[in-house]
Amino acid sequence: xxxxxxxxxxxxxxxxxxxxxxxxxxxxxxxxxxxxxxxxxxxxxxxxxxxxxxxxxxxxxxxxxxxxxxxxxxxxxxxxxxxxxxxxxxxxxxxxxxxxxxxxxxxxxxxxxxxxxxxxxxxxxxxxxxxxxxxxxxxxxxxxxxxxxxxxxxxxxxxxxxxxxxxxxxxxxxxxxxxxxxxxxxxxxxxxxxxxxxxxxxxxxxxxxx
Amino acid sequence: xxxxxxxxxxxxxxxxxxxxxxxxxxxxxxxxxxxxxxxxxxxxxxxxxxxxxxxxxxxxxxxxxxxxxxxxxxxxxxxxxxxxxxxxxxxxxxxxxxxxxxxxxxxxxxxxxxxxxxxxxxxxxxxxxxxxxxxxxxxxxxxxxxxxxxxxxxxxxxxxxxxxxxxxxxxxxxxxxxxxxxxxxxxxxxxxxxxxxxxxxxxxxxxxxx
Amino acid sequence: xxxxxxxxxxxxxxxxxxxxxxxxxxxxxxxxxxxxxxxxxxxxxxxxxxxxxxxxxxxxxxxxxxxxxxxxxxxxxxxxxxxxxxxxxxxxxxxxxxxxxxxxxxxxxxxxxxxxxxxxxxxxxxxxxxxxxxxxxxxxxxxxxxxxxxxxxxxxxxxxxxxxxxxxxxxxxxxxxxxxxxxxxxxxxxxxxxxxxxxxxxxxxxxxxx
Numbered sequence: 001x002x003x004x005x006x007x008x009x010x011x012x013x014x015x016x017x018x019x020x021x022x023x024x025x026x027x028x029x030x031x032x033x034x035x036x037x038x039x040x041x042x043x044x045x046x047x048x049x050x051x052x053x054x055x056x057x058x059x060x061x062x063x064x065x066x067x068x069x070x071x072x073x074x075x076x077x078x079x080x081x082x083x084x085x086x087x088x089x090x091x092x093x094x095x096x097x098x099x100x101x102x103x104x105x106x107x108x109x110x111x112x113x114x115x116x117x118x119x120x121x122x123x124x125x126x127x128x129x130x131x132x133x134x135x136x137x138x139x140x141x142x143x144x145x146x147x148x149x150x151x152x153x154x155x156x157x158x159x160x161x162x163x164x165x166x167x168x169x170x171x172x173x174x175x176x177x178x179x180x181x182x183x184x185x186x187x188x189x190x191x192x193x194x195x196x197x198x199x200x201x202x203x204x205x206x207x208x209x210x
Numbered sequence: 211x212x213x214x215x216x217x218x219x220x221x222x223x224x225x226x227x228x229x230x231x232x233x234x235x236x237x238x239x240x241x242x243x244x245x246x247x248x249x250x251x252x253x254x255x256x257x258x259x260x261x262x263x264x265x266x267x268x269x270x271x272x273x274x275x276x277x278x279x280x281x282x283x284x285x286x287x288x289x290x291x292x293x294x295x296x297x298x299x300x301x302x303x304x305x306x307x308x309x310x311x312x313x314x315x316x317x318x319x320x321x322x323x324x325x326x327x328x329x330x331x332x333x334x335x336x337x338x339x340x341x342x343x344x345x346x347x348x349x350x351x352x353x354x355x356x357x358x359x360x361x362x363x364x365x366x367x368x369x370x371x372x373x374x375x376x377x378x379x380x381x382x383x384x385x386x387x388x389x390x391x392x393x394x395x396x397x398x399x400x401x402x403x404x405x406x407x408x409x410x411x412x413x414x415x416x417x418x419x420x
Numbered sequence: 421x422x423x424x425x426x427x428x429x430x431x432x433x434x435x436x437x438x439x440x441x442x443x444x445x446x447x448x449x450x451x452x453x454x455x456x457x458x459x460x461x462x463x464x465x466x467x468x469x470x471x472x473x474x475x476x477x478x479x480x481x482x483x484x485x486x487x488x489x490x491x492x493x494x495x496x497x498x499x500x501x502x503x504x505x506x507x508x509x510x511x512x513x514x515x516x517x518x519x520x521x522x523x524x525x526x527x528x529x530x531x532x533x534x535x536x537x538x539x540x541x542x543x544x545x546x547x548x549x550x551x552x553x554x555x556x557x558x559x560x561x562x563x564x565x566x567x568x569x570x571x572x573x574x575x576x577x578x579x580x581x582x583x584x585x586x587x588x589x590x591x592x593x594x595x596x597x598x599x600x601x602x603x604x605x606x607x608x609x610x611x612x613x614x615x616x617x618x619x620x621x622x623x624x625x626x627x628x629x630x
Contacts (some may be wrong), residue, residue, distance in 0.1 A: 031361045062326035116482035151451045241571045272536035
């Protein structure tokens with residue numbers, strides 16, 4: 001098992017844990033834990049593979065589903081312990097984000113050769129699972145929070161892609177992309193980094209325009 | 211027309227009816243009825259086929275879309291009659307759920323040979339249409355209700371899959387899967403069965419953790 | 421570049437602008453603008469291509485993504501100017517709607533030969549991006565508003581499809597479909613056209629039925 005594969009499974013497990021914790025906040029039953037854990041853990045990669053027109057990764061190798069199921073059961077019986085370590089989980093989530101953004105970009109670039117597509121698939125792989133989790137659990141979307149999250153995925157995907165275009169050795173491109181995403185997300189976690197939001201004169205709803 | 215095909219169309223029609231009733235609760239126009247009926251009736255199977263990488267069933271044979279359209283028009287002109295029979299509809303919905311969970315598992319197993327994938331596609335086929343309906347109509351998701359719904363789909367998909375792995379004749383696997391899903395869902399309807407929810411110490415939101 | 425291609429890019433740009441304006445209402449940062457603009461601009465066509473089982477258009481030619489990105493950046497720095505021209509944008513959006521409904525129907529018909537599928541893919545291409553935008557931004561869905569929107573997409577897709585079936589020259593089918601969608605949507609904008617909603621006796625929620 002290569003390091004990339006290991007990081008891939010780790011990412012699935014951590015994202016699944018955040019899905020299971022959302023299920024615990026909504027006081028769902030064990031099946032709800034399984035559902036939200038799986039959607040969060042494998043949703044981003046599923047969407048990436050659909051868009052790239054390649055077989056969905058967990059249909060080819062269902063181990064990822066089993067990882068999500070194991071995490072869901074574990075969290076169901078220990079959510080209060082897991083969430084008391086939420087800070088740790090956020091950092092693990094940053095590892096998953098960094099892993100998924102580079103893995104998604106690498107797959108997009110390998111299949112299409114297009115840097116634009118690679119950056120988009122890297123972003124989607126890292127963020128779509130969390131977006132689905134929030135939609136299905138009826139929680140405020142990670143998209144709408146001022147936290148730097150999607151940006152970190154973008155940074156990881158872009159750095160990997162440019163590294164590959166610059167003909168760096170694959171391991172170096174992976175490492176640089178991973179480091180970039182983790183640094184951006186970690187900085188946001190540690191120092192509260194945020195982009196300036198669009199505040200000055202936000203667009204109004206059509207009916208409010210005189 | 212085999213019994214399985216018949217149950218498939220019946221499932222599409224019943225799910226479409228629940229979508230059209232959601233449109234009537236939101237007081238949409240006829241096009242809104244058509245849209246929600248179709249999303250609910252064919253959404254689950256569409257997602258299943260996308261994930262399995264096979265042609266989407268209603269693209270190959272659009273009769274299913276016409277069934278949804280006919281149901282939508284019928285409910286538009288008679289929603290108050292349909293909903294006064296809501297109890298009946300819930301039982302018909304249980305038939306659809308049982309049909310879709312076994313049909314979805316059978317398709318997943320036939321194409322991938324993986325029991326894990328078969329169980330997931332069975333669950334998705336039976337539940338994804340209703341999840342989409344609730345998301346698009348802005349109603350509380352069936353996922354978040356304490357009712358046993360996803361679990362019944364899981365039971366049907368799992369029993370079919372294990373029947374097939376145990377080399378039962380296909381008709382018997384179908385019948386056992388269908389019966390399992392229908393019994394679980396019917397029990398929930400009749401006796402108010404519910405799983406223990408995660409209540410004791412639900413995970414808190416990150417900002418509430420001291 | 422043919423007129424159809426031009427209308428296609430124009431539609432992507434206008435839909436992307438409505439996504440970026442939703443981001444400005446939610447006071448997101450620049451990455452949020454990029455995300456919502458892209459989802460709205462290319463979401464409908466992406467879903468159409470997935471369902472038809474053909475390569476996703478922007479994976480083959482990522483120019484559409486770059487158009488969305490350019491529009492997002494432009495709106496980020498000028499949203500108050502863009503929204504003060506919201507009336508103009510609504511009319512441009514009607515152009516995009518008309519273009520996407522005929523382009524989507526043409527693609528569906530060319531690939532499957534089925535008029536039913538063509539009408540569905542035309543509707544989806546024109547409306548799915550906006551539906552996703554509203555879901556992700558947490559705004560009331562365009563689906564649930566009394567405005568005639570989905571209907572205009574249906575009209576354009578149906579007229580194109582019947583034109584093609586009647587063996588009209590392609591340019592004439594495109595023009596007729598485009599004109600039909602634009603006329604229906606334009607009439608709704610100018611004269612406040614709306615369908616009768618289902619008001620008389622809307623379906624009740626199951627728990628309210630005695």
